[in-house]
Amino acid sequence: MLSDAAHCAATQAMPVASRQIFFDFVNRMVHKYLMAANIGRPLEFDPDLALDAAMHQFWSKGYESTSMQDLLATMNLSKSSLYQAFGGKQQLFRQCVARYADQFTQMLRDGLSGAPSGRKFIEGFLNSVLNDVSGQAQPRGCLVMNTASEFAQSDPEIAQDVAHSIERFRNVLRAAVERAQREGDIPPERDAQMLANFLVSSMSGLKTQAKAGADAATLQGIISMVLKALD
Amino acid sequence: MLSDAAHCAATQAMPVASRQIFFDFVNRMVHKYLMAANIGRPLEFDPDLALDAAMHQFWSKGYESTSMQDLLATMNLSKSSLYQAFGGKQQLFRQCVARYADQFTQMLRDGLSGAPSGRKFIEGFLNSVLNDVSGQAQPRGCLVMNTASEFAQSDPEIAQDVAHSIERFRNVLRAAVERAQREGDIPPERDAQMLANFLVSSMSGLKTQAKAGADAATLQGIISMVLKALD
DNA sequence: GGTTTATTGGACCGCATGTTCCATAACAGA
DNA sequence: TCTGTTATGGAACATGCGGTCCAATAAACC
Known part of the structure; x- marks a missing residue:
């Protein structure tokens, strides 16, 4: 160009x-x-729609197991268009992760601002993992955590993307904790940042358990333990 | 034959x-x-040693990202020997997961029987994740959970292997919880099975956070939250 | 020493991978 | 209509993949 x-x-x-x-x-x-x-x-296609389709593909199958053919099929465009518009598999993947983080963060923010209380938001946030195992589709986990698990620290750029995304999640959760503290549902002396980290870790663990085949009752038990830890 | x-x-x-x-x-x-x-x-090689090497390879890089060449290099044997002795990539992988589960379960059992108390064992179990981030090697997580994350429920046989392995881990942890209850360190009215599930999930979350780049202080904060939930 | 059995190295296979390239198509402006 | 610019479709590319096959080799028994 x-x-x-x-x-x-x-x-x-x-x-x-x-x-x-x-x-x-x-x-x-x-x-x-x-x-x-x-x-x-x-362009003959909508880049946003195509990116969304690619995101869901990576979300379901991970990076390595997703082939270019898979991507071309779901995105419904030709090979040259994909390379022209997104630059290749890895670059496309990073854009998908970023998009996922954007959408998820926004969903969390909306959920928090619309929730009756900070505590109720956190409960809903944790309970949402039950949806993963109720449907017929197999649980996909969280794309960001899946990426952390698949790449670990082996690719520095992706590691940075992951760390940044998690930080954004945690910021919303910390805001939720602080709101719950103001509302008297979480003791004010607790470290909000630490609780937020705990919630991120717990959600990650829950999603992995769901992937591993845990049933709804098991997940519900774990969730009740997590909530108890907030008191 | x-x-x-x-x-x-x-x-x-x-x-x-x-x-x-x-x-x-x-x-x-x-x-x-x-x-x-x-x-x-x-045989010109030790099958146990070769299996161990393969296990570490899969543990570090996952299934898809590990190539036959990687395996042949670390296991130090020829292609035909590998196929003759282990049957192929996927069969080898399943044997590696089984081996990992065996070793890890045994390690847990030994740790529990040698620990001064059930509670101390659980603390040590959680704190062990700090070793993952202290060394120079990048955290590899837990091979069983990594497998759950990579394959989810897509392969029924592997899903069953994973579920079975997790059950074995949980059994030891439940024994630890019950011992701690007998020793007065965990309230006796708590559901031991549920606490064991919570510990499995928490460990999984912690290991993922370690992979995602969390530092020791962050992990330590999460661990303290998990321990608090046991009271 | 001959027979039997299994291991070994390496060549070979078909296939799928991610990527590149080019001729062509579609649009905007002069 | 001609020119400039980008998008598109499809062929072609090199490479690496997991897997198979076979002749040569090595050990142990009769």
Whole structure:
């Protein structure tokens, strides 16, 4: 998209590691501008919808077990379009994780602001894992935690994505805890940050148990233990 | 190993699905007998050591991300030997998971019987996750939970292996809880089975958090919350 | 020494992988 | 209508995958 000359000139003074990121960014900006100005052939698909489909695929099967063919089928676009629009499997995956984190964080925020109390929100948050085992679809866990589990720290970029996403989740949960403390449902002397970490960890454990085949009664028992720990 | 004639004759009256399992069993018995009788060329490698190496490989990288080449390299044997001795990638994997569950269950049992109290054992059990983040090696989690996360319920046989392994872990933990109850460190009216489930889930969550990059202080905070829930 | 049995290394197989490339199609503006 | 720009479809690519096969080899018994 950028000319080779411009590419070469601008990269002279830049550390190698930064170049790819920088030019990805510039190209995206240029692309956005060109699309807005109706220059060139328009896309035949909705990038948001396609990204959503890819996200669900990765969510269900993980990164390695999801093939390009799987992605092309669910996203309903051609190979070149995928590479053109999303850059490849790994880049697409990272965008999916980011999208998941966005949606999940927003869902948490909405849930908290609409809940009758902070405590009730936390209860609903934990109980939501029961939905995973009630339906006929097999539990998929949380895409962010699945990613943490699959990649661990082996890929630094993905590790950073994961850490950042978890931090966003925790921030909402800490807000919920603090609200519950103001409302008198959690002792005010408890460390809100620690409780939030505990809730993240507990949710992660619950989802894994659901994946491992635990039934609703078992999960409910665990949830009651988690709630008790908040008192 | 068995002649084709014997194979054909015996399978005539057998449902298709049972034949493979049956002949796997017979062949294993015959093989065991022949090895014990020193018939034929002896193995040039130690199957236990090789299995251990494979286990660590799967533990570090998961099933899909571990290639046959990875396995051959760490197990230090040739492709034909691997197929001859372990049957293929998936069969090898299941043996590794079983081995892990055996070792981990035994470790738990030994830890419990050697611990000064049930409560102290549980504390040590939870605190052991801190070792995962203290060393330079990246945390690998628990092979059984990793397997649950990677395969979910997609493979029935593996799902059963996972469920069975978790049950074994839980049995030891329930014994620990019951001992702590007898020793007065956990209220006797608490449901031991439920507490054991909670401990399994909590450990799983903790290990995932470790994989996601949580530091020792964060993990320690979560552990203190888990312990508080036992009171 | 001959026979029997199993292991071993390596070549080979078919297939699926993620990726690249190019000719063509579709649109906007001159 | 011509030009410039991007999107699309499909062919082609190299590579690595898990798995199979076979001749050569090694041990132990008769």
